[in-house]
Amino acid sequence: MAEKVVLYSYFRSSASWRVRIALALKDVKYEYKAVHLIKDGGEQNSEEYKKLNPMGLVPSLEIDGHLLTQSLPIIEYLEEKYPQPALLPTDAYGKAQVRALSEIVNSGIQPLQNLKVLQKYGDGKEEWARFHIERGLIALEKMLEKTAGNYSYGDQVTMADLCLVPQIYNANRFKVDMKQFPIINCVHDKLIQLPAFVAADPSKQPDTPEDMRKN
C-alpha cells in the first residue's frame, strides 16, 4: 500500500471513532487530520472541508486516491480491501444481522444526538438525547439477547461492536441509566480491553485536549 491514507477526524466524534477502530483492527497506517467541530463555528462547516464532505460531517477518509464519506460505507470499503480480520460474518444472514445492529446505532440513535442536531434542538437537548439513546439501546439489548457472545455477534468482533462502544460513551455523557442493559455492558467491557479499541479511544487522539488525555 504505497498510497497515503488520511483520516479526517475529531477525537470525540463517534462516527470517526468507529472508523479509527476499523483502521486499527486492520492495521492500516494513516495520517490523522483533525477537524475541530467546535472552534470557529466548526471547521467541518468551512467551504474547504465541505468540498470534501458536503454534509459537513466527520469522518472522511482519503484512500487509494478516493475520498470516502459516511462511517459505515467507509468500514465496508475497508472490509473489501483489507478482508482480515473480518468485521462481517461470511453468510448473508449473519451480515444482515450485523448490519442491522450497526444501523440501530448509526441511523436509529446517533443522528438524533449528534452535535449539529443538538445545537439546532436548543433547550432541553440533554433530555431529548437521553430519550433517544435509551429507546435505541432498549432495542439493541433485545437484539443482543439473540446474537451476542463475547461480543455483539457471537465471539467475532464485527462492525456492530465498532458502533456500540462510541454510543455507550455518549450514553454515559448524557447520563442514561446503563444498569438496565446487562448484555450491552458485558460486551462493552470486553471490547474496550482490546488493543484496537484502546488505540482508537477519544482520550488518545492527536486532537484530544490535554485535560481529557489518558496515556
Add this chain to the structure above:
Amino acid sequence: MAEKVVLYSYFRSSASWRVRIALALKDVKYEYKAVHLIKDGGEQNSEEYKKLNPMGLVPSLEIDGHLLTQSLPIIEYLEEKYPQPALLPTDAYGKAQVRALSEIVNSGIQPLQNLKVLQKYGDGKEEWARFHIERGLIALEKMLEKTAGNYSYGDQVTMADLCLVPQIYNANRFKVDMKQFPIINCVHDKLIQLPAFVAADPSKQPDTPEDMRKN
C-alpha cells in the same frame, strides 16, 4: 424459492418503500402484512410486533426462514441472494459512493423526520423536519454533481435511488423548496417512471387509504 417472503410494511413509511422497490426490481414475490403506524397508538409498538422488530419500526422482512430488520441491511441481503439487477456497482469505490449517497438519506435525513421522532418533538415539528431535509438534500445535490447520470450513480439504478424517491415525497410533504435541487429533480422524475417504482408507490399498496389511492 419455495419459502414464503413476508414484508411488514406501512404504505407511507419511506424505509418500507425502499424495500418494496428492491423486491419489485428483483422480481421477488411477497406477502404484504400491513403494520398501521397510527391506529391504536401504532401497531408497530405492540408487544407482538416488537418481538419481530425491537425498534418498533417498519419494515421487517421474513425470508429464507429469517426475520430481517433495517431497510439498508435488508436491501444488501436481497442484493446478495438475488444479484440481478444489481443495486450496487461491482467495484469497491463505486459501492462506497452508492452506500454513502444512501446513508445521507438513511442516517442523515430520515431519522430526524420520521413519525416517531416528530411525535416526540411536538410543536414546531414541521419547521424542524423541513430544516433537516433541506440540509441533507443540499449535501446530496452536491454529491450527485459528481456521481449522477440518468440516476443517482451513473445510469445504473442503485440502492441510492431507492432511498432518494421516498425522501423526495417527504420533502414535498414538508414543503421543502425543491427548485434549488435540479439534479435531484431530474433523477427523481426519471426514476418514478420505472415500473418497479410505480409498483412500490404509497398510492398503490394494500393498506393505502381509499382517498390516497391511485390506480
